Amino acid sequence: MSKQNMILRPVAEPQVIENAFTEDQHRRLLNVVREAGPYAPILAQHFSSPEEVVASLAGQLPEGVKPSWDMFLTPVFRGYLAKGHTVLHPEIEDCFFNQKFLDLVRGYWGAEYARPENMLFNLQGPCRGGDAAHIDAARFRGISMHTTPVWLMNIMVKSGLFNRWKAKKAQVISWYYKGKIGGGFTYWPDGPQAAPKQIKAPMWGRAVVVENEMMYHTAEATGPSALRHPKGLAFHSKLQADPQSDGWQITTDADVIQQIPAEEMRFLIHWGADIFMDYEELKVSLDHSDDLTHEQVFDIFLADLRARGERFEVPTDPIKDATFVDLLTRVYDPGKPLFYPPEPVEPSLAA
Ligand SMILES: [Fe+2]
Numbered sequence: 271m272s273k274q275n276m277i278l279r280p281v282a283e284p285q286v287i288e289n290a291f292t293e294d295q296h297r298r299l300l301n302v303v304r305e306a307g308p309y310a311p312i313l314a315q316h317f318s319s320p321e322e323v324v325a326s327l328a329g330q331l332p333e334g335v336k337p338s339w340d341m342f343l344t345p346v347f348r349g350y351l352a353k354g355h356t357v358l359h360p361e362i363e364d365c366f367f368n369q370k371f372l373d374l375v376r377g378y379w380g381a382e383y384a385r386p387e388n389m390l391f392n393l394q395g396p397c398r399g400g401d402a403a404h405i406d407a408a409r410f411r412g413i414s415m416h417t418t419p420v421w422l423m424n425i426m427v428k429s430g431l432f433n434r435w436k437a438k439k440a441q442v443i444s445w446y447y448k449g450k451i452g453g454g455f456t457y458w459p460d461g462p463q464a465a466p467k468q469i470k471a472p473m474w475g476r477a478v479v480v481e482n483e484m485m486y487h488t489a490e491a492t493g494p495s496a497l498r499h500p501k502g503l504a505f506h507s508k509l510q511a512d513p514q515s516d517g518w519q520i521t522t523d524a525d526v527i528q529q530i531p532a533e534e535m536r537f538l539i540h541w542g543a544d545i546f547m548d549y550e551e552l553k554v555s556l557d558h559s560d561d562l563t564h565e566q567v568f569d570i571f572l573a574d575l576r577a578r579g580e581r582f583e584v585p586t587d588p589i590k591d592a593t594f595v596d597l598l599t600r601v602y603d604p605g606k607p608l609f610y611p612p613e614p615v616e617p618s619l620a621a
Contacts, residue, residue: 276430276461277427277428277429277430277461278427278485278604279461280484280485281379281438281481282379284478284479284480285378285478285479285480286469286476286478287374287476287477288476288477290371290442290476290539291444295364296475298361298362299391299539300446300537302359302362303391303511305511306359307349307510307511308508308521309347309348309349309510310347310348310507310508311344311346311348311507312344312347312348313344313346313505314505315348320339339504343503343504344398344400344499345394345396345500345520346393346394346397347392347393347394347508347509348390348391349393350389350390351390351391352386352388354387355387365389366389366541367386368541371386372386372543374479375440375441375543375545378440378479378481379547381546381547383546383548383549383552384440384543384544384546385546386541386542386543387542387543387544388540388541388542389539389542391539391540392537392540393509393536393537393538394492394535394536395492395520395528395530395534395535395536396494396495396497396530396534397489397492397493397536398491398498399452399488399491399613400488400490401488402488402606403458403462403488404486404487404488405424405482405484405486405487406441406482406483407420407423408423408424408426408427408436408439408483408484409423409436409437409439410423410436410562411435411554411555411558411561411562412435412561413435413562413564418564419589421595422567422589425598425599425602426567427484428602428603429602431570431574432562432567432570435560435562436483437544438545439481439483439542440479440481440542440545441480441541441543442477442480442541443455443478443480443540444477444539445469445473445474445475445476445537446474446475446536446537447471447472447492447535447536447537448474449471449472449534449536451491451492451493451614451615452471452490452491452492452493453471453473453489453490453492453493453536454468454469454489454490454614455478455487455489455490456468457487458485458487462486462604462606463604466607466611468611471490471492471536489538490611491614492536495616497528500527500528501527502522502525502527504522506523507520507521508521508522515531515532516532517530517531517532518530518532518535564589568588571598578601
């Protein structure tokens with residue numbers, strides 16, 4: 271088994287639970303989400319051009335093909351319920367400062383301490399499968415999204431060279447989806463070169479305790495395939511609650527381009543926590559006595575590349591040096607997982 275396959279594995283087997291939130295908590299979460307829209311597509315929140323999306327993918331487009339939003343845009347919308355340890359809606363405070371979830375993630379890690387960090391949600395009606403699989407953005411002591419590009423932090427994770435500084439995290443991801451086609455969660459707990467596992471829908475309060483920074487995962491295609499790419503879907507489309515029903519609607523400018531009944535909506539709630547194995551680890555995180563610097567990051571990479579026998583020119587500005595970035599990707603990125611589950615079966619097509 272390759273080294274990369276050993277690195278990209280969660281600290282423990284993901285743990286599936288039922289009834290993640292109480293009925294009352296779920297009702298309040300849904301109320302807050304219905305009242306606080308509209309929401310933008312995830313893609314629109316993270317990229318400003320189709321070229322930027324291409325740059326973040328492993329494979330390049332064939333020569334002469336101009337990237338367009340259509341190639342990547344999916345009707346998955348995102349909003350936030352808590353950021354930076356702060357809940358944005360007091361009426362769901364108990365969902366965020368959640369003793370049950372804290373017990374679960376401490377148990378998952380075998381850690382003494384945990385602290386709720388963020389809470390967000392994805393909403394999607396019929397939708398094609400997610401990306402080819404991804405890991406969530408990691409953070410290191412001294413190195414965060416505020417100072418460092420996401421691709422570099424991803425390569426740092428994939429190299430396994432920076433574990434001493436990696437911020438330990440865990441998530442509880444919950445789903446509420448009554449649809450009959452797809453909508454599950456696909457994950458590779460044994461590494462990208464081993465077979466994936468799936469948590470299948472329909473699911474109502476099913477959740478997984480997981481370390482998504484260290485495990486490839488993605489969403490399964492959801493709903494009838496004919497409805498997965500609504501006509502008129504655009505970068506600036508929005509999703510909001512339909513004021514006339516318990517369903518939802520996607521709008522582009524003033525036009526409603528798709529109505530989504532409540533039973534076809536897949537509601538995912540992502541709760542994330544910081545983990546500290548013991549008091550010593552908490553202290554080092556708070557007093558910054560063992561933070562990484564960019565110089566250290568590149569010194570460690572250079573030493574490892576030399577030890578592997580790679581021949582290269584030492585870049586003057588490594589973060590911006592395309593040749594050096596390509597070298598890091600070639601050496602440390604294991605690429606897409608080897609095995610994928612089959613597409614979900616549609617009853618009408620299978621008949
Ligand atoms: Fe993710």
